[in-house]
Amino acid sequence: xxxxxxxxxxxxxxxxxxxxxxxxxxxxxxxxxxxxxxxxxxxxxxxxxxxxxxxxxxxxxxxxxxxxxxxxxxxxxxxxxxxxxxxxxxxxxxxxxxxxxxxxxxxxxxxxxxxxxxxxxxxxxxxxxxxxxxxxxxxxxxxxxxxxxxxxxxxxxxxxxxxxxxxxxxxxxxxxxxxxxxxxxxxxxxxxxxxxxxxxxxxxxxxxxxxxxxxxxxxxxxxxxxxxxxxxxxxxxxxxxxxxxxxxxxxxxxxxx
Numbered sequence: 001x002x003x004x005x006x007x008x009x010x011x012x013x014x015x016x017x018x019x020x021x022x023x024x025x026x027x028x029x030x031x032x033x034x035x036x037x038x039x040x041x042x043x044x045x046x047x048x049x050x051x052x053x054x055x056x057x058x059x060x061x062x063x064x065x066x067x068x069x070x071x072x073x074x075x076x077x078x079x080x081x082x083x084x085x086x087x088x089x090x091x092x093x094x095x096x097x098x099x100x101x102x103x104x105x106x107x108x109x110x111x112x113x114x115x116x117x118x119x120x121x122x123x124x125x126x127x128x129x130x131x132x133x134x135x136x137x138x139x140x141x142x143x144x145x146x147x148x149x150x151x152x153x154x155x156x157x158x159x160x161x162x163x164x165x166x167x168x169x170x171x172x173x174x175x176x177x178x179x180x181x182x183x184x185x186x187x188x189x190x191x192x193x194x195x196x197x198x199x200x201x202x203x204x205x206x207x208x209x210x211x212x213x214x215x216x217x218x219x220x221x222x223x224x225x226x227x228x229x230x231x232x233x234x235x236x237x238x239x240x241x242x243x244x245x246x247x248x249x250x251x252x253x254x255x256x257x
Contacts, residue, residue: 001137002123004066004089004144006039007170010211010232017222018234020071024049026060028237030244033064040066041234044083045073045094051082055123058087069146075101077108077116084109085122090146097155101160106168109147111138114168146170148213148232151201152178160201164208171232172205173213174198189215199228 010016018039019032024047032040040061042054049057056069061068070083071092080091093105107116121128125137132139148171149163156163157179159188176189177200185191202212206229215230216222224232 001140001144002062002089004067004146005145006069007090009038010146010171013231015226015231015233017216018066018232018239020067020234020236021057022047022236022238023241024053024057026056026143029057029066029068030064032237033061033066037066039069039234041069041089041092042083043071045071051079051086054083054088055086057196062087067146069148074090075104075108075120077104080105080108081117084117084141084145085120085124087124090148092148092150094150094165094175094178095152096149097153098159099166102149102163102166102169105147105168109145110142110168114142139249148173150175150178153182157201159199160204164205164210169210171211171213172201173232176215187219190221198208198225198230202228202230210234219228 003191006016017036018037018041020041020043021029022043029040042049058068068088068139069090069092070088071094072080072083075093076213083091091109096102109115109117111119113119119134119136119138125134128134130137145168150173151167153177179197180188180191180194182195185194197215211232212230214225214230215235216225216233217235217239225233238248
């Protein structure tokens with residue numbers, strides 16, 4: 001397995017910036033890598049992306065120096081494993097509501113004796129042909145593979161301590177869209193109640209020795225979250241496209257008027 005530069009940097013306390021690839025196309029991943037994104041999250045929850053189609057996006061990421069993380073829509077070992085076998089260097093799993101849910105992710109991602117992941121010669125292990133063979137792959141994968149879990153519901157907030165206490169979870173990600181919906185405030189991601197929950201639980205996450213991530217759509221949001229120690233910041237590729245298009249139209253339209 002390739003060295004996971006993103007995981008090493010996030011665990012060293014660096015701030016990293018990435019994007020959800022919710023327009024699943026390899027050329028888009030290439031562009032995000034070329035402009036300097038640290039990671040891309042290949043969205044298998046809110047798009048039609050499959051483990052098979054994710055393979056092409058993962059290759060584009062590898063060629064352009066950006067770490068590919070898969071957001072897998074189902075917390076199921078066979079589903080998670082397929083994205084990992086395609087070459088994803090980690091996962092971000094939504095709707096993790098309990099410690100048992102978090103442990104299920106760890107079991108799916110890590111090989112024994114850490115977890116319960118099944119072993120076979122596939123792309124991620126270089127088909128067993130790399131130096132050291134399958135045995136070396138197991139050691140490398142258990143060290144390098146990144147695990148992020150998402151907090152999005154009332155139950156997850158209520159049972160946060162057991163989630164944060166799960167060994168081998170590297171990062172806890174707060175999804176403001178779903179948190180706002182859970183609070184009866186759909187779409188109000190900057191509502192004070194939503195922000196307070198994220199700020200409070202981010203502190204507990206740090207106390208548990210894990211990194212914290214959330215959405216930052218602009219520099220102002222990034223500065224606020226960084227002041228709370230949140231270091232894994234991302235937006236959506238569709239947002240970047242729409243925002244850039246609007247600014248271009250405003251600029252060109254003002255000159256043409």
